Amino acid sequence: MSAATTFPKLPWWLNPYLHIVLAALQVTASEVCLKLGADQTAYVFHNPLLDSLGIASLGTWWVWGGILFYLGSFVSWLHVLRYIPLNIAFNLVNIEHVFIPLASAFFLHEYISPLRCAGIALVLLGVWVIAKPLVNVEEKL
Amino acid sequence: MNLTAIFLIIFSQVCLVAGQIWLKHAMNQTHHETVKRSTFILNFGLGISAMTLWFLLWLGLMRHFDLSYLYPFEGLSPLLMAAGASIFLKEKMTWRLWGGILLISIGLALVSAS
Incomplete structure (x- = not known):
């Protein structure tokens, strides 16, 4: 996994690991915004075609905010891909599957079942198993 | 669930993995001093x-x-991604990485199934 740390010295704000977290946080923010927007516009139209395409949701700022966050996460992700092997980056960014249920509970007041808690714990453990050697290498550098 | 549906689910995950591999190829191009513009655009x-x-x-x-x-089928994507990155990008796989991927896959399946 040493290939993960062969990137040149970058300023802290361009650190690819920081951008993995940023990408995950922006996807989380995007999902919350899209959900808020979709809820607000759920009963705006009664046209089946417009309903199924989700076009009605474009009428709220929440959805545009969600799209902006999603684009931001894509830019962060492209930066990550420049420096970190795909199999490490893709698995680390799965931390978003922990952030999204937590954000759903905190901002949308959704219920997190014990089974979901167990799944979140396993994802966290998996991310920790992959990330720990990388953190050790960074500390030595 | 019939065979066509299973094929489409697996094919969709293969498309996700292939897309990420091509994007990675494209971004790897940007490290070269003379970026091959056509190769970058093609992969991107x-x-x-x-x-x-x-x-x-x-x-x-x-x-x-x-x-x-x-959604539990999304748990397949980390496994497919590991295989794809190993075969097409020649990225090094370790037992620790496989262990982490397995935990994430099971965790994703549980989160999704809940």
Whole structure:
């Protein structure tokens, strides 16, 4: 996994690991915004075609905010891909599957079942198993 | 769930993995002092196309199946990604990485099934 740390010295704000977290946080923010927007516009139209395409949701700022966050996460992700092997980056960014249920509970007041808690714990453990050697290498550098 | 549906689910995940691999190829190009513009555009375009196809397939599948039934299959993507990165990008795999991937896959399946 040493290939993960062969990137040149970058300023802290361009650190690819920081951008993995940023990408995950922006996807989380995007999902919350899209959900808020979709809820607000759920009963705006009664046209089946417009309903199924989700076009009605474009009428709220929440959805545009969600799209902006999603684009931001894509830019962060492209930066990550420049420096970190795909199999490490893709698995680390799965931390978003922990952030999204937590954000759903905190901002949308959704219920997190014990089974979901167990799944979140396993994802966290998996991310920790992959990330720990990388953190050790960074500390030595 | 019939064979066609299973094929489409697996194909959608393959599209996701292929898209990420092409994007990675494209971004690797940017490290070279003389970026081959045509190679970059080709890989970037293929990556975006494959990911668009994945998105549309996934949307289509969600119209026909319950989300709780469909989403556990997302747990396949870390495993497929590891295989793809290892074969096509020659990235090094370790037992620790495989262990982490397995935990994430099971965790994703549990989160989705809940």
